[in-house]
Amino acid sequence: MNLEIPVLTIDGPSGSGKGTASRAVAQRLGWNFLDSGAIYRSLAVAVLRAGVPLDAVDAIVRVAEAMDLSFTADDPPKVLLDGENIAGEIHTETCGNAASRIAAHGPVRQALLQKQRDFRRAPGLVADGRDMGTVVFPEAVYKVFLTASAGVRALRRHKQLKEKGIDVSLGGLTREIEERDRRDRERAEAPLLMAEGAVLIDSSALTIDEVVVRCLAVVGL
Ligand SMILES: Nc1ncnc2c1ncn2[C@@H]1O[C@H](COP(=O)(O)OP(=O)(O)OP(=O)(O)O)[C@@H](O)[C@H]1O
Ligand SMILES: Nc1ccn([C@H]2C[C@H](O)[C@@H](COP(=O)(O)O)O2)c(=O)n1
Numbered sequence: 001m002n003l004e005i006p007v008l009t010i011d012g013p014s015g016s017g018k019g020t021a022s023r024a025v026a027q028r029l030g031w032n033f034l035d036s037g038a039i040y041r042s043l044a045v046a047v048l049r050a051g052v053p054l055d056a057v058d059a060i061v062r063v064a065e066a067m068d069l070s071f072t073a074d075d076p077p078k079v080l081l082d083g084e085n086i087a088g089e090i091h092t093e094t095c096g097n098a099a100s101r102i103a104a105h106g107p108v109r110q111a112l113l114q115k116q117r118d119f120r121r122a123p124g125l126v127a128d129g130r131d132m133g134t135v136v137f138p139e140a141v142y143k144v145f146l147t148a149s150a151g152v153r154a155l156r157r158h159k160q161l162k163e164k165g166i167d168v169s170l171g172g173l174t175r176e177i178e179e180r181d182r183r184d185r186e187r188a189e190a191p192l193l194m195a196e197g198a199v200l201i202d203s204s205a206l207t208i209d210e211v212v213v214r215c216l217a218v219v220g221l
Contacts, residue, residue, distance in 0.1 A: 002120050002121070002122075003139060005120050005121065005122055005123070005124060005125065006031075006123075006124040006125070006140075006141060006142065006219070007120060007124065007125045007126075007127055007132075007137045007140035007141070007142065008025065008029075008031070008124070008125070008126045008127070008140065008142040008143070008144065008215070008218065008219055009127050009129075009132035009133035009136075009137055009140045009142070009143045009144065009195065009198075010022045010025075010126065010127070010128050010129075010132065010144045010146055010215065011128075011129055011130055011131065011132050011133050011134070011143075011144070011145055011146070011192065011194070011195065011198070012130075012144075012145055012146035012147050012192075013147060013148075013153065013177075013180075013181050013184065013185075013192060014096065014153065014157075014177055014180050014181065014184075015148070015153030015154070015156050015157045015177060016146045016147050016148045016153060016203055017146060017148065017156070017203045017208065017211055018128045018129075018146050019035060019037070019128055020208055020211075021146060021203075021208065021211045021212055021215055022035070022126045022127075022128035022215075023126075024208070024212045025126050025212055025215045025216060026125075026126035028212070028216060028221075029123075029124060029126065029216075029219065029221075030123060030124075031123060031124035031125055031126050032119055032120075032121050032124065032125045032126070033119075033125070033126050033127075033128070034116060034119040034125060034126070034127040034128065034129075034132075035071075035128050035129075036116050036127065036128060036129035036130075036132065036136070037096075037099065037128065037129055037130075038071070038079055038090060039069065039112055039115060039116065040099040040100075040102065040103045040112070041090035041091075041095050041096065041099040042067070042069050042079055042081050042086060042090055043060070043063065043064050043067065043069075043099070043102060043108070043112065044090075044095050044098035044099040044101075044102055045081060045086050045089055045090060045095060046063050046064075046067045046081060047059075047060050047063050047098070047102060048095075048098060050063055054098060054101045054102055055101075055105075057105045057107055057108065058107075060102055060105065060108050061107050061108055061111045064108060064111040064112055065111055067081060067082065068080075068081070068082050068083070069081055069115070093157075093161075093168070093173070093176055096180065097176065097179075097180060100180045100183050100184055101183070103130075103184070103187075104183060104187040104188075104189065105189070106188070106189040109131075109135075109189055109190055113135075113136065116129075116136050117136060117137075120137070125137075127140075130184055130190070130191075130192040131190035131191075131192070132195075133145075133195030133198055134190065134193060134195045135190045138195070142218050142219045143195045143197055143198035143199065143218075144198055144199050144200075144201055144214075144215055144218055145194040145195065145198040145199070145200050145201070146201050146203060146211065146215075147200070147201070147202050147203070148202060148203045148204040149204045150174065150177055150178055150181065151174065152203075152204045153177055154170060154173050154174040154177050155170070157173055157177065158170050158173055161173075199214075199218050201214050201215070
């Protein structure tokens with residue numbers, strides 16, 4: 001492991017703005033970026049396509065070990081699963097929920113661990129997820145826990161989906177977010193929790209730029 005390469009971990013619940021902030025911070029720092037949720041989401045696509053049930057742990061691990069997954073440097077990045085760009089498919093709520101379900105299995109998380117650690121390349125890495133600061137990069141010097149109220153997160157997601165022409169009820173979305181939060185926080189394996197030493201940022205009343213400034217301050221900028 002390249003322990004001398006600096007890592008900033010940004011963990012938090014769905015819709016707190018981790019992805020948006022992490023990308024911007026990585027760009028400002030000129031560091032690499034890991035969207036670990038996209039890895040779990042891509043595995044969910046592969047599992048669903050293979051017709052594997054979401055509780056068939058051994059079969060899911062086999063799919064994880066066999067999948068050829070890569071991300072391009074485009075903006076937005078292409079997500080190549082066995083050569084096919086699945087970027088559009090991974091950003092649905094159905095895929096997020098399936099990802100959350102398969103992510104609850106310890107052996108599945110183990111199968112994806114090294115794929116995530118391989119993103120640690122010079123000059124540095126911004127890693128976005130649920131367990132970046134607790135399990136994947138516990139030795140990281142810079143850690144953020146980014147949160148926001150469930151209501152604010154549901155409103156943001158609703159707006160985001162509407163902009164994409166996807167019409168879903170706000171009430172249903174709020175319930176789905178709360179259910180995903182509960183599953184991610186209460187699972188036995190690598191639950192979503194604030195890493196020791198992490199800086200807590202509540203983005204409920206902050207703009208994206210204000211969140212980015214606070215994250216940059218964590219690495220001393
Ligand atoms: N501080 C903010 N103020 C207003 N909108 C925001 C803020 N942060 C993020 N958003 C918007 O909220 C939506 C969700 O943000 P984002 O995808 O970054 O969250 P996330 O935590 O990465 O979610 P997930 O874990 O589900 O991938 C996006 O449309 C984004 O533009
Ligand atoms: N480090 C991670 C990243 C993601 N997951 C699981 C749990 C999430 O609900 C799901 C989708 O992630 P998102 O794209 O919304 O960040 O994947 C996880 O368990 N650990």
